């Protein structure tokens with residue numbers, strides 16, 4: 001198999017997992033990294049054993065040894081970096097969200113189509129074998145018509161008012177925090193697993209911690225608060241708590257709760273789909289079991305046993321039953337699908353069915369935008385833009 005070269009731009013928290021996943025494929029070389037400065041790139045290249053430290057991302061994009069660019073920069077740089085990589089003819093794998101707004105996301109979709117390369121957004125929870133099992137069961141009618149889709153994504157790493165991250169700064173993280181950062185994962189999973197689309201939302205957003213004591217440097221996700229040195233008060237305008245009602249295009253109703261200030265919840269993503277015949281529920285913190293609920297027979301708990309999985313889910317399980325697979329394995333599965341697509345030329349016809357692309361990233365931004373609009377309008381139902389018309393420019397009437 002011809003070896004491919006990858007370059008990574010923005011070597012922060014998630015970059016480690018991109019590089020780890022790529023290394024597990026066995027036929028991709030980590031060529032190098034670019035960061036906010038050459039010194040930072042040198043430091044991270046050493047720490048990650050990630051090859052060359054480029055002086056800038058422009059230098060990385062000019063390197064013919066790099067065919068694939070992983071964009072793991074902070075949200076506000078996603079558009080600039082992905083656009084430059086696409087224009088340089090590189091395949092692009094971007095951390096979520098695709099960009100800071102629906103408008104930017106749409107621009108990236110159009111640029112990716114024009115470039116004719118693979119374009120992937122890391123909605124990594126799709127990579128779990130039992131998520132694919134749930135999707136296959138629904139697609140094959142095992143649940144009957146889905147009538148209710150509900151769940152949660154709850155965390156507590158922002159509970160302490162001294163915790164601060166760039167994600168809470170609208171200029172860097174975007175207008176939304178909890179919904180944009182983790183609600184986006186749940187919405188993508190709900191649409192992917194059910195095969196249906198969220199058409200309308202009714203959202204109630206809240207900021208539980210409106211003032212934070214920010215240290216000189218930003219908190220990393222899940223970092224424990226040490227005794228911070230310099231403190232400054234920052235007013236928080238984005239939501240850290242959200243309750244949302246949903247309507248789907250297959251007539252199903254739904255509801256979602258999202259929060260990042262909820263003590264005891266670490267990375268508590270749960271999705272449940274109730275059909276007219278049966279139900280399924282999957283929890284990210286117990287990823288090797290899928291609950292299957294019945295009305296007229298005993299409920300079951302399907303363990304992640306490749307021998308028992310639908311053929312479409314089996315390739316996402318690499319270990320036998322009783323050998324747990326988890327977050328990093330799902331991440332690797334998504335990256336493996338991305339490189340399979342790249343090797344097949346990155347055309348729409350060859351995309352692996354579970355692989356989220358820039359189109360899914362754009363779609364996801366439209367759903368989150370509708371939730372923000374719903375809340376801003378006082379909590380009224382808002383239709384999700386279908387993405388065919390350019391999203392309304394801010395401040396323009398009509």
Ligand code: SOE
Pocket residue numbers: 155181182185221267
């Ligand atoms: C922080 O909320 C975070 O790292 C998110 O940014 C990730 O997308 C999620 O998978 C885990 O939590």
